[in-house]
Amino acid sequence: MITIERQAALNKEISSSESYSGVISALKKVAVEFGFRHVTLLASPDPDDILLAPLIVETSWSRDYVREFDRQRLMRRCPLGPLLLGSALPVSWSIDAADTHNLAFDPQTLALLRIYDLVCTAAMPLHSVDGNRFILRFDGTRQPLAQAELNELGMIALHAFDVFDRLRRHEPRAIAPPLTARELEVVRWTSQGKTSNEIGNILSLSDHTINAYLTNAIRKLDCVNRTQLVAKAIRLKLIA
Known part of the structure; x- marks a missing residue:
């Protein structure tokens, strides 16, 4: 062809x-x-x-x-x-x-x-x-x-x-499951511009663990990256 x-x-x-x-x-x-x-x-x-x-x-x-x-x-x-x-x-x-x-x-x-x-x-x-x-x-x-x-x-x-x-x-999506308290905490720090390493130091956790929390939050809110995750969490009033 x-x-x-x-x-x-x-x-x-x-x-x-x-x-x-x-x-x-x-x-x-x-x-x-x-x-x-x-x-x-x-x-x-x-x-x-x-x-x-x-x-x-x-x-x-x-x-x-x-x-x-x-x-x-x-x-x-x-x-x-x-x-x-x-x-x-x-x-x-x-x-x-x-x-x-x-x-x-x-x-x-x-x-x-x-x-x-x-x-x-x-x-x-x-x-x-x-x-x-x-x-x-x-x-x-x-x-x-x-x-x-x-x-x-x-x-x-x-x-x-x-x-x-x-x-x-425009395609309808199922209601996202709620974020855990720790996931919300990590998303909140991310919204303030903190890196995984910085959040890990603040919460006394490894950056691998921080990334795992972010991965779960991204999946739950049907997002594709951290930028969209933060924007959607703010829009849903999950974080201030």
Whole structure:
């Protein structure tokens, strides 16, 4: 299928999606159409984030990959976040190609990417209407994308995220379970600009424990990162 026909067909399917799950299903077809094996939507990491799992909105990655990535604490060693934060355009790279945007992957990350066949990636930084930052990425073992392919995939991704974001803001959600007293305390300190390490020092807890409380709060309030968590907690009058 030529580029114009493929883009039109995929955009039509995305536009016809009437639910969050429908958009994700369409994105999985986009991944296959472009020769990728996986599609992932995740919140853009903040400097304090040390775990990948809490950032994931939807993914077809192996659970074992995510678990091992977090077990080895590879988040802060991963160069992808800074690359995407400095770009408004889709980017693509392959760990086997000479041109990798000067990405300095450490040996542990490289080994994990190869084990789970995440050799070639295309990723797009995205911004929701309510100001949250996301990353949409496609992974697999295909050859690096040509610029024309990357441009086409970027346009499809923007359209898909626009539909997803509209549905996300209007799709009914179940009432979130209440936060515990400790979770509220951690969220309150976070709203005051404290890092996990600083909150840990204040509460005599490890930063790992603080991050666990934040992860639970993010999940309970159906948020994607700390920024949205604080904003929603204030809006719900959980914290002042």
